Amino acid sequence: MSFRLTYATMFNPPEAMHQRFDEAMARVSAGLGQCHELFIDGEDCEAADYARRSSPIDSELVLGDFALATAEDVDTAMAAASAAFPAWRALPVAERARLVRKVGDLMEERVYDLAAALTLEVGKNRMEALGEAQETVDFFHHYADDYEQHAGYENALPNDPLEGMVSRNRSVMRPHGVWVVIAPFNFPLALAGGPVAAALVTGNTVVCKAASDTPWSGRLLADCIRDAGLPAGVFNYVSGSGRDVGDALVRHPLTAGITFTGSVGVGMQLLQKMATGPWPRPCIAEMGGKNPCIVTEHADLERAAAGIVRSAFGMGGQKCSALSRLYVHESVASELIERVQEKIAAIRIGDARERENWLGPVVNTGAYDHYAQYIALLKAGGAKLVSGGSQLREGDLARGYYVEPVLAEAPLSHPLWKQEMFLPIVMLHRYRDRTEAMRLANDTDMGLTAGFYGSADEVAWFQEHIEAGVTYANRPQGATTGAWPGYQPFGGWKGSGSTGKAIASFYYLQQYLREQSRTVVE
Numbered sequence: 001m002s003f004r005l006t007y008a009t010m011f012n013p014p015e016a017m018h019q020r021f022d023e024a025m026a027r028v029s030a031g032l033g034q035c036h037e038l039f040i041d042g043e044d045c046e047a048a049d050y051a052r053r054s055s056p057i058d059s060e061l062v063l064g065d066f067a068l069a070t071a072e073d074v075d076t077a078m079a080a081a082s083a084a085f086p087a088w089r090a091l092p093v094a095e096r097a098r099l100v101r102k103v104g105d106l107m108e109e110r111v112y113d114l115a116a117a118l119t120l121e122v123g124k125n126r127m128e129a130l131g132e133a134q135e136t137v138d139f140f141h142h143y144a145d146d147y148e149q150h151a152g153y154e155n156a157l158p159n160d161p162l163e164g165m166v167s168r169n170r171s172v173m174r175p176h177g178v179w180v181v182i183a184p185f186n187f188p189l190a191l192a193g194g195p196v197a198a199a200l201v202t203g204n205t206v207v208c209k210a211a212s213d214t215p216w217s218g219r220l221l222a223d224c225i226r227d228a229g230l231p232a233g234v235f236n237y238v239s240g241s242g243r244d245v246g247d248a249l250v251r252h253p254l255t256a257g258i259t260f261t262g263s264v265g266v267g268m269q270l271l272q273k274m275a276t277g278p279w280p281r282p283c284i285a286e287m288g289g290k291n292p293c294i295v296t297e298h299a300d301l302e303r304a305a306a307g308i309v310r311s312a313f314g315m316g317g318q319k320c321s322a323l324s325r326l327y328v329h330e331s332v333a334s335e336l337i338e339r340v341q342e343k344i345a346a347i348r349i350g351d352a353r354e355r356e357n358w359l360g361p362v363v364n365t366g367a368y369d370h371y372a373q374y375i376a377l378l379k380a381g382g383a384k385l386v387s388g389g390s391q392l393r394e395g396d397l398a399r400g401y402y403v404e405p406v407l408a409e410a411p412l413s414h415p416l417w418k419q420e421m422f423l424p425i426v427m428l429h430r431y432r433d434r435t436e437a438m439r440l441a442n443d444t445d446m447g448l449t450a451g452f453y454g455s456a457d458e459v460a461w462f463q464e465h466i467e468a469g470v471t472y473a474n475r476p477q478g479a480t481t482g483a484w485p486g487y488q489p490f491g492g493w494k495g496s497g498s499t500g501k502a503i504a505s506f507y508y509l510q511q512y513l514r515e516q517s518r519t520v521v522e
């Protein structure tokens with residue numbers, strides 16, 4: 001079987017992938033320092049102001065100057081998207097699907113260059129970066145295929161049971177209009193690209209905003225969409241802060257719907273704003289996680305340790321799916337801790353461009369400072385740091401935001417059990433009986449992912465009782481991380497998601513559409 005890259009397979013890639021990534025990194029690095037514009041109505045648009053951005057790998061490594069949109073730019077982009085809507089929605093299903101699929105094809109040709117940019121901009125290691133670039137490709141293909149296979153979700157219904165007249169009935173699904181996509185920093189390509197693909201294929205036009213830390217990835221997405229030949233105005237890209245540009249998009253009168261991916265705090269505000277106004281507008285909010293893992297006395301501890309380390313510390317814990325709470329049966333806790341410690345000791349931390357470094361920097365100085373604050377809070381609250389706890393400042397590392405992975409055994413009263421930290425910090429509790437472990441695992445306002453290691457007999461109990469949208473049992477590839485379009489639908493329960501329908505699931509695309517019942521009497 002030939003190698004297929006997913007987050008589950010990325011640990012043993014063929015040698016050629018490394019070679020091609022190194023070549024792409026050299027190519028992309030040679031082009032650093034350029035000016036990156038907004039993309040509105042099919043054109044590059046100069047901005048009134050630009051932000052110079054550096055890599056979290058090394059603050060002296062300048063990535064380029066990135067446009068900061070104004071409220072006026074938002075207006076122009078919204079007007080362009082609105083003007084393009086009637087013609088775009090009128091295209092036949094197959095034609096829109098063809099164009100969306102073509103964006104995916106183009107991205108696939110550029111997958112190594114896109115990954116190199118992701119490593120430079122976010123600081124993720126090469127396999128995480130290649131994974132994200134390929135995941136974005138798969139979103140475009142997946143949604144194009146899904147929409148086409150369902151023939152745009154149009155269905156004929158029985159004629160009314162009338163005598164003397166024929167009354168024909170259909171259910172059709174129609175797009176809403178201009179769909180706003182607001183992306184997070186941690187998967188700036190995939191979590192912009194996925195919702196953009198869904199909105200476009202269903203016939204909406206799009207204005208997309210990247211996070212302040214990651215404007216480059218969004219602009220690279222815009223380049224692929226432009227080069228695939230989508231009509232002007234169908235896709236528009238603006239970069240800038242959430243407070244200014246994001247808020248202007250949310251409040252804009254032409255905004256027909258939103259897909260937001262980010263923190264619970266911002267997501268809840270957006271949901272409220274979208275519920276007010278002349279009518280409620282749809283808001284798909286994919287939000288934070290505080291993801292637990294339960295390890296029972298029957299678990300395969302080697303599998304558990306591998307999955308725990310990958311999910312707690314991969315990408316520096318900066319995944320919504322990251323493992324942050326670990327509940328281990330007291331009879332196996334010491335042995336599991338030992339195995340986790342061994343694996344932490346083997347982690348190479350450093351410049352994410354280098355093949356041997358599995359753990360790169362955290363994203364910015366804010367995250368770096370938060371790390372020190374959380375460590376102080378853990379210690380002050382009686383937690384024992386079993387591993388890690390220091391920022392790394394030796395040599396070249398001092399120019400980036402490098403921190404040690406942390407395993408902290410913490411009293412259950414510690415407030416950090418409840419707060420998403422978004423850093424490589426996992427808290428541990430030894431439990432006596434599994435009912436207590438399940439109660440603790442569910443004792444959070446969030447419910448995104450959850451992991452379990454135990455006997456085959458216990459898996460059904462875990463699945464039945466855990467309050468999470470994405471679950472994994474006995475998975476060494478990741479206790480709580482690593483969903484892939486087409487394999488694991490990805491969405492949160494409770495405060496982690498507003499819809500109960502997962503990304504790339506059977507029910508996802510319909511959320512970008514509104515139903516119209518059509519009765520015609522002949």
Ligand SMILES: NC(=O)c1ccc[n+]([C@@H]2O[C@H](COP(=O)([O-])OP(=O)(O)OC[C@H]3O[C@@H](n4cnc5c(N)ncnc54)[C@H](O)[C@@H]3O)[C@@H](O)[C@H]2O)c1
Binds near residue numbers: 184243448
């Ligand atoms: N559930 C998921 O699928 C998923 C996936 C990735 C990340 N996340 C979550 O995202 C968070 C990390 O990403 P982040 O730090 O970029 O999140 P964030 O909430 O700070 O920002 C997300 C996006 O919202 C914008 N924004 C901020 N304030 C805004 C406002 N008032 N109005 C409109 N837009 C605004 C930001 O500029 C950014 O583009 C974590 O909580 C993580 O769990 C969730």
Ligand SMILES: N[C@@H](CCC=O)C(=O)O
Binds near residue numbers: 186318
């Ligand atoms: N889809 C990714 C997480 C995305 C959120 O940050 C995973 O499943 O690990």
